Amino acid sequence: MITIQNNKRQRRILIFDSAFNLEDSNDFLREMFDAVFIFTSSPDEAKAILNAINPVTSRKCCYKPFLLSRDLKGQLDEYDELVDCYTYDIDDAETLDTVEGIITHIESIGLQADDNRVLSGNLFFVRLYRYLISRRIYNLTPELNSLSAMGYSIPIFELFYRQGAYSLNEYIVFNQSLLEKGYIRPVRFINKIYLCPKCLHSHLLYIENCPHCHSSNIKSEEVIHHFRCANISPEHTYNFGGQLRCPKCHHLLRHIGVDYDRPSVVYTCYNCEETFVQPGMSAVCTTCGNRADVSGLTPYDVTAFEVTPEGCSAIVSPNIGFTVYTDFYDNYMEFDRFVARLRLLSQLKSSGNTDADIVVVKVWILDAQEETCTLDADFVSLICKRFPTHKVSSANNMVYIRNSVYAGDKENNLTGHELTDRLDVILDKAATGIAPGQRICYAVSRYEEDIEEFINNLHFTAPFPEKTFPYRPAEEGEASATIMPETATAESADLTVATPETAEEVAEEEYTEIENTEEEHPQEETEEEESSHGSLSVLRGIVIALAVVVVGALLFFLWYTPETEQSFMPMVQAEEMYPADSALEDMSADTTATEASDETEELYETETPDEAAEQHGLTTEESAEPVIGETRRGMYYVVEGAFSRKENAEWQLRKNAESRPGYDYSVYKHGNMYIVSPYCSADPAQCEAFIRNENLSNQVWYTEGKRKEDGL
Structure with a gap:
């Protein structure tokens, strides 16, 4: 029997008593009915129907009220989560109020039915959370369940997990993304459990084993300490004809606590015959057979959580499929979320769901006293802007940049060097915006095996950075980076060349305009812009010519100053103020400044290394x-x-x-x-x-x- 009837409130109810292919039927369209009534008294048949036709995954019945025969109440286990009302009559008061309340609430929140098939775990979670919101279910509490893969489960989630709607990895990742966005929030901690690092199941067998050969064929034995001669050895060495007699002094041991005590236990391996005090502990997964040390198990916090009002609005929104995943890859994230993401990635790597190596670059600034400086917000913004495809965070006076190197990239020799190469260019430019005496440092951390040790190391600067970038004055035509902390004073360096304010402003304006054009609007310039750029190029040439003349004069001063007693100059300060060969590089920067170039060539031609000495x-x-x-x-x-x-x-x-x-x-x-x-x-x-x-x-x-x- 398959029919559609109207109830007293003119809601159309689809009624049937056996399974049929509703999704592919052209006789019953989604717009033809408002609710579903499965009129059968068989629990098994009702479960079979709900597997194919339910308010979560079904396209034609999406979010619609579901009614079942009252005979099935209490017999459907987890399937009970999909039933809104048990009834015999579609016109009784309780049934009418239930159907009307659900339909009215769905209309009030603007929830639209989905016509798409559920083809991925992420799409399923969106559909399931929308269903829960349509039923005003905002609080979700995992329950202890011996049949659950993780040991704890939310009943309606567990129902669809057994049907293969999603994997445990997808469940953890999706909920973590909702938590990071504030769409859900934890309300009560339940338990911390440890899962198989490969399949994330909780059904583990814990086995003591030999730390040398990892065999579980071991035996424990108490150790006896003889007070008289201080001999300590396993109990079997004291056994002489059923009496406890010291193997060292041969005295009889009568009273524990007076003659001897048992301070500890010793283990013996029957496989390699090694003796040890503390056995190793490993866990064998009963699901996938993976064996791992207990320290390598994946920790997971089981918490009860609720959907926030912001989460309700975002999940109900038709663009949730784009919003969640686009925001999930936002550039900047708080440090605790950054750490949570690292743990999640380590779990995926341990379970074999990704072949990406986890790399984090730490960037910090040191002052002249080798103390870390508080980072200006502009510095963090600079890193975020220059690395838009990498996760960025900041804490502990450091900026963190996460990079992933995949196995395919390794084969093509793309091992993350492009990140550090780009960072070198950016930090060299940023060095013009810090205070004199300061230097920018960075170090690269790579995740190996212990995620907790890896995360702990992120809290500290490296004693030997990969590279450092000391303060340097901006060159002519180069705009200074505006990342200096507010507490620092912008002092001009000794080698800064004085130029007209207008030329300096024009050069900075040109740099900013070119930078914005290249990064934000890569389109062809108009004729007006081309003429403007031509004028700026002339001014830039004049500025560079003046710089070359001044640098030549400085070189002459450095090489020809008569010998005088000078105070010792620290290495760091010398390297910052006079970088090696920087003057020579500047001398060849502009071939249009002919007079300055002639002076420079004459200077080097008339002075040999011996004469300079x-x-x-x-x-x-x-x-x-x-x-x-x-x-x-x-x-x-x-x-x-x-x-x-x-x-x-x-x-x-x-x-x-x-x-x-x-x-x-x-x-x-x-x-x-x-x-x-x-x-x-x-x-x-x-x-x-x-x-x-x-x-x-x-x-x-x-x-x-x-x-x-x-x-x-």
Whole structure:
């Protein structure tokens, strides 16, 4: 029997008593009925019908009220979650109120029926949450269930999980995304459970095993401590003819607590015959057979949660399919959410659902005292803007950038270097916006096995950054980055070239306009813009020409200043103020400045390295290229500067030799760094005495040598 009847309130009720293919039938369209009444007294038949026709996954019955015969009340288990009312008559008061209340509520919240088939777990969750909202069910509490894959389950979720509507990974990821967006919120903590890292099932067998061979064929035995001779050994060594007798002194042990005690238990492995005090513990999944150490199990917090008002509005919205997933990949996220996402990714990686390696880049700023600086909001915004496809977070005076490297990328040699290469360019530009004496650092952290250790390391800066970017003044035509903290003062550096304010404004305006055009509106320029850019190019050429002249004068001053006694300049400050070969690079920046170029060429043609050395009071040997050796273990070196580039170290050596004549300065290869050292000794105390007696700066230290393969 299949029919459609009107109730007293003119709602059309589809009534049938056996399963049929409603979805593909052209005789019953979705618009032809408002509710469904399954009139059967068989629980098995009712369950079979609800598997195919229900208010969640069915296209024609989506969100519509479902009525069942009162004979089935209490016999449908989890299927009871899909039934709105048990009745014999579609016109009784309770049934009328139930049907009318559901339809009215759906209309009031603007919930529209879905015509699409449920083809993925994510689409199913959207459909299920909409159904719950249509029934005014906002609070969801997982219940202990021995048949549930995770041990705890929400009944209606468990019903569809058994039908294969979604996977556990999809369930965790989707709910995590709703939690991060504030669409759901936890209301009560229930329990912390541990799941199989491969399939996320909770049915595990915990097994004690040998820490050496991992066999579970082990036996425990108590240890006896004999007070008289202090002998400690397993109990079986004391067994002599059924009596406890010390194997060391052969005295009879009579009273526990007087003659002896049993302080601990010892284990013996019958497979490898090793003896140990603490056995290992592993877990075997009864579902997939995976065996893992208990420390590698996936922790999961079971909580009761509720759908928030914001969540109701967003989920009911027709654009939820786009909103949730687009916002799920928002660029910036709070640090606790950032950490939660890392844990989630580690779970997916452990279960084999992704082959991506997790990489996090930490960026921070150090002042002259090697203290971390509070990051300005503009600095965080800069990172977010430059890395729009990466997750970004900030905490602990650091900015974090997450990157994923997939196995396919590794095969193509794309191992994440493009991220650091781009970061080098961005941070070099950003170095013009920090205060003098500060430097920007970054380090790369890669997830290996222990996610908790990986997350804990994110809270601390790395002792040896991958690269550092000291403060540098902006070059002519280059706009300074506006990321300086409010507490810092913008001091002009000694090498800043004074230019007319109008030219500076024009250059900055040109840089900003070009940058915005390239990033936000990559379209063809109009004729008016082309003429404007031509004028700006002329002004830029004039500014660069002035810069070249001034730089040439500075070079002349640096090379021809008569020898005078100078105070020692710290390595970090010297590297920041006078980066190696920066002047030479600037000299070749503009070939249109012919007069400045001629002066520069004449300067270098008339001055040889030997003549330059004589001007500074150095011998030819001192001005020659330094011989670079490697530091050796057992020797200690006084370090006046450490550099990642050999050219910087050589430049610093010449400056130190000029300011402190009489010292035997050398450049050494120290792991991945080059160090400038005036003194070395096999006795570290001698290095300390050298630093103390010479009143060297507190930025000078000493270090032990190491082999090349050890790294710094």
